[in-house]
Every structure is written in C-alpha cells, then in structure tokens.
Amino acid sequence: MYVENVGEFLKAHGIKPSYQRVKIYEYLMGTMEHPTVDNIYNALSGEIPTLSKTTVYNTLKTFIEKEIAMVITIDENETRFDADTGLHGHFKCLSCHRVYDFEVDVREEDQETLEGFEIKEKQMFYYGICKNCKQGS
Amino acid sequence: MYVENVGEFLKAHGIKPSYQRVKIYEYLMGTMEHPTVDNIYNALSGEIPTLSKTTVYNTLKTFIEKEIAMVITIDENETRFDADTGLHGHFKCLSCHRVYDFEVDVREEDQETLEGFEIKEKQMFYYGICKNCKQGS
DNA sequence: GTATCTGCAAAACATTTGCAATTCT
DNA sequence: AGAATTGCAAATGTTTTGCAGATAC
Numbered sequence: 050m051y052v053e054n055v056g057e058f059l060k061a062h063g064i065k066p067s068y069q070r071v072k073i074y075e076y077l078m079g080t081m082e083h084p085t086v087d088n089i090y091n092a093l094s095g096e097i098p099t100l101s102k103t104t105v106y107n108t109l110k111t112f113i114e115k116e117i118a119m120v121i122t123i124d125e126n127e128t129r130f131d132a133d134t135g136l137h138g139h140f141k142c143l144s145c146h147r148v149y150d151f152e153v154d155v156r157e158e159d160q161e162t163l164e165g166f167e168i169k170e171k172q173m174f175y176y177g178i179c180k181n182c183k184q185g186s
Numbered sequence: 187m188y189v190e191n192v193g194e195f196l197k198a199h200g201i202k203p204s205y206q207r208v209k210i211y212e213y214l215m216g217t218m219e220h221p222t223v224d225n226i227y228n229a230l231s232g233e234i235p236t237l238s239k240t241t242v243y244n245t246l247k248t249f250i251e252k253e254i255a256m257v258i259t260i261d262e263n264e265t266r267f268d269a270d271t272g273l274h275g276h277f278k279c280l281s282c283h284r285v286y287d288f289e290v291d292v293r294e295e296d297q298e299t300l301e302g303f304e305i306k307e308k309q310m311f312y313y314g315i316c317k318n319c320k321q322g323s
Numbered sequence: 324g325t326a327t328c329t330g331c332a333a334a335a336c337a338t339t340t341g342c343a344a345t346t347c348t
Numbered sequence: 349a350g351a352a353t354t355g356c357a358a359a360t361g362t363t364t365t366g367c368a369g370a371t372a373c
Contacts, residue, residue, distance in 0.1 A: 067346085067353065086337085101355040106338070122259040122311075128337085140300060151299035162288035163277060165317035174259075174309040180302035204328065204372085223362085238330040243363065
C-alpha cells in the first residue's frame, strides 16, 4: 500500500500529524529494512537534529495502537517495525541479517489443535540463508 | 519426544551433564509453559539454592548451540524457551498470556518469493484469545 | 592437577518514566 | 492560554561479561 499524503493518512487514523510523526511514518513506509528504533533514530537525526529516541519510541507505540504499523519479533535482541500490517511472512538471513518479506498463502489450514481459539494475528518467521549470500559463498 | 535419562541425552549431544544442566533440561522438557529465564530460575532455586541466573543463561545458550532447545520470540518483552525443536506453531493468548503449542501441516507451499533461499528454520506465531478465556468471558 | 563450570558483582543495552520546555491551534 | 507533544535525564529490566572460587575427571 502506497500512501501519498502521510499527514492525511495519520489524521484519518486519529493521529495528529506532527513533523516527527510524519517523517517517521514516511521513513518506515519507504524502507524494506524493517528498522529498529535505533535505525530510525539514526536515519532521521540528520534531518531532525533535535530528534530523541523517546519520541521514536512514543511514535511507534502510537502507530501500533492505531494499527498502522506492527512489531516484528523475529530476533530476540532487536525489536523491528513494519508499516505493512497485512498478512505476510518474514525471512531473516542468518548470514547478512537482512529481513525479507514473503507472500503467504492465506489458506486456512492445519490447526485442529486450535479449535475454539480466536486467532487475531499471525506471524510467520523463517530463518536461513538468502539468495545473495548463497551466491556470494 | 520423551527423554528418560537426561544425563545420557546431554552427553549424546556433547554437553557435560552437570547437576544444574540436568535439572534445567528436565524442567524445560517437563513443562508446557515455554518458560523465561526468570521462570526457570524461580522454579529451580528452591531445589538448587545456590543457582544463579547466569548459569541459567549459560545453560540455555549451550542447549541452543547444541540444538536441543530453541528460543521463542513470540513476545517482545520476554524471551521464552522450548525443549521441543521440531516444527510446531505457538499461540499466545492476549488475555491470559499463556503460550500454547499447535500442530503445523508441513506442506511446503506458498513461498515463490523465496526461490533460491535456503530455509533452515520456521516459526509460526499466532495471537488471539484461547478457548478457556473465551468461555470464561 | 588441570579443565571446565558456576555464580557473584559490575557493565552494557534496550526500553520506560517523570517532568520541564516547546509547539500548535 | 490550554492541550498535546517533544526530548532530556534518570530509572528499570534484561542480558552479557569478567573473574574468582568450586567442582569434576
């Protein structure tokens, strides 16, 4: 999903479009890197010299509450974020540590064990070696 | 998988079966709770009064290197562990916070996007409300 | 007796909180 | 001016590291 006017988009989701919030959302939407708080802070602190990490934390928390971003816990030591909240999987390369998106077949299958459970969200994490790293070696 | 003799099992995987390691593995294997380091420490420090969290951390790290346990990053704030390293999914109840296992159909499907990628591990995390909590409400 | 393992204390990191200053309308 | 937002500094919580003492073979 491509959002042309981030300010309007935030408003439409009940978030006041402050300068910082707009910039953070634009960055999150425009990158494929599933950045950490630190990544976002470093990427934007040149452009917004007064930016603080607290604001990045606050802003991401707001985005998640309003469901325009999601947390990706693919690694124990780093919390990553994604502006794409639709169903898709994530692949983490154990060599270059990049995180790739992949399509997921939405077939409802397998979980007999979950009879009577209400599923609200699904996350799919794969780990391995990516195409680039395999060719390089 | 049920292990009768944990000492032998650890040896077979290249781990010296110290008292602490045996107890920690027995606990991990015997619980369905996918415990955190804190859970394990609290559960065993009665029985092993001198136990330290450092030892729990060290031991789990060893188990993971030797692939007799795995990390479950289903929640950002707590690293959980599981002695079952086979393919299965985890469901986290957003109400009672319990983590349930579920069977996964091993059908190889969907990931055209991952052509040329080598997949070494898969994790599947579902979030929602469990049967118990639905009935209770 | 030498290697390894354990566990304390301190260090390192990530995240949260309290609060004062700033910004927006 | 009033309400919300930002950002600093301190607090919290978790995991790692350094090292000395204990344990095992």
